[in-house]
Amino acid sequence: MTETRIAVVLKxxxxxxxxxxxxxxxxxxxxGLPxxxxxxxxxxxxxxxPMHAAIQAPAAYLPEYLRDAPFRVLRGLGAALTRPRLPALLALFARDLWRDPSASRLRRFGQALVLAKELPSEVAHIHVHFLHTPASVARYAALLTGxxxxxxxxxxxIWTTPAWELTEKLRDAAWGVTCTRDGLARLEALAPGxxxxxxxxLDLARFPAPPPLRAPRDGTDPADPLRLLCVGRLVAKKGHDDLIDALAALPEDLHWRLDLIGGGELRGALEARVRERSLTERVTFLGALAQPAVVAAMRAADLFVLPTKPAPGGDRxxxxxxxxxxxxxxxxxLATAFAGTPEFITDGEHGTLVPPGEPVALATALARLASDPTLRLRLGEAARVRLVRDFSEAAAIDLIADALRLSAGLAPSAKSLEPELAACAS
Structure with a gap:
């Protein structure tokens, strides 16, 4: 007997x-979910x-560009012509294309045809991460295959998908989750419930215990500068430009070094910004690193900085x-009071928050935290207590796992399922 499985669609x-x-x-x-x-x-x-090596699920790849796999697309189209739900899909796609006449929309339709053709019959449910283009593919394939x-x-x-598209996807989906109250408020306003x-x-079993003690660096010793760390893709919403400007505004006699971990489209522009502000000797671009190297950098640092803000296109x-x-x-x-960050960090209790997009406020907070190792110690310890007490991954995973089991017709776990989500999943 073949095993029922769940397809997870990712960008x-x-x-x-x-x-x-x-x-x-x-x-x-x-x-136990297949x-x-x-x-x-x-x-x-x-x-x-290392997590990727531990994941057992097989990975298949849809054609990123339809021209690269014309025979897969044609086979998908041929299979779609035999399906009774094709007229409904064509009607939906025509409405979407009329409102979004883009090459991306056509590509997602083609990818959905391939997915619908190649999904094994054992796949009983489709779950997708992200409500923009991946959800379009999942939605079309789900409709075509029933x-x-x-x-x-x-x-x-959540923030860059048009409201009409979000609303229709929310109504068509069996159920969904999101990871911040900020995002939930947006989705609830469009399609309540x-x-x-x-x-x-966070799965704390994957992380070592914190370092027993950090050196009380305060930036006064040029031979032992304050170690700053920022981890995030080099894109506009991460606020690296504000961080560089804030660092340039720090007092000359404050000694510090910054490690930037992450790759992205703005690396060249940010490196130029660092040169323009004469910070080349103090800022190191390390590129994208695997998690063990990131954790090692966190253990060696004195202060973590992430000044996120809204990007010009609305991304956040x-x-x-x-x-x-x-x-x-x-x-x-040290972060900005923006998006979901205040849901985890209360200013002055679990960390320091400043307004987004304000390098002067960021520089002021940097200087204050640099000079006060005792304050940094207290904030760091409080953030870990907050994490352990309120942000274990177990509750969210149990919620999602139970809903997926119900949707796929798998045996439920021994734990009870949230009633509202059960009603949607059943």
Whole structure:
């Protein structure tokens, strides 16, 4: 007898910047869910996290560009012509294309035809991460094949997808979750009762205990400068430009070094900004690194800085997982009071928050935290307590796992399922 499985649709897999997805996949497998991964793009990162090696689910790749796999697309189209649900799909796609006449929309339709053709019959349910383009593929394929689908919404997909598209996807999905109250409020305003809050949390078993003691550096010794760390893709919403400007405004007699971990489209521009402000000797671009190297950097640092803000196109963060990873090492955090960050960090209690997009306020907070190792110690310890007490991954994973079991017709776990989500999943 073949095993019922769940297809998880992703935009790209594996990705170093999406540790929260890898963590979730691994945790779902450990709860006994049979998964297979379908990715819209092949990996571009050279390194992989250890979690990716631990995930057992096979990964299949849809054609990123339809011209690269014409025979797969034609086979998908041929199979679609025999399906009774094709007229309904064509009507939906025509409405979408009329409102969004783009090459991307056509590509997602073609990818959906391939997915519908190639999904094994054992796949009983489709779950997708991100409500923008991946959800379009999942939605079309689900409609064509008569399957139900669900979603995990995160950040960019919530804030840059048009309201009409979000509303229709929310109504069509069996159920969904999102990872911040900020995002939940947006989705609830469009389609009440379709989405539940499920913080990513952190699997603390994957992280070492915090360092026993950090050196009380205060930036006064040029031979032992304050060690600053920022981890995040080099894109506009992470606020690296504000961080560089803030560092340039610090007093000349404050000695510091910054390590920047992450790759992205703005690296050249940010390196130029560092040169323009004569900070080349103090700022090091390390590129994208696997999680063990990131954790090692956190253990060696004195202060974690992440000044996220809204990007020009409306993109914004959810609750960055790196904040919780920093907290796992009791590393004090300086961030912006933006998006989901205040849901984890209370200013003055678990870290320091400043307004987004204000380098002067960021510089003031940097100087204050640099000069006060005792304050940093207190904030770092409080952030770890907050993480352990309120942001374990277990509750969210149990919620998602139970809903997936119900949707796929698998035996439920012994734990009870949230009633509202059960009603949607059944």
């Amino acid at each position: 790209g897999y594996p990705r170093l910047s999406e540790t929260f997805i890898a963590q979730e996949l691994l945790a779902l497998e450990r709860r 998964l297979e991964i379908w990715s819209l793009r092949r990996p571009t990162d050279r390194a992989r996290h 399957r139900r689908w669900s979603f995990s919404a995160h950040a960019k997909d 379709r989405t539940r809050l499920a913080y990513h949390g 963060d959810g609750l960055p997982n790196v904040l919780m990873e920093a907290a796992s090492q009791a590393l004090p955090i």
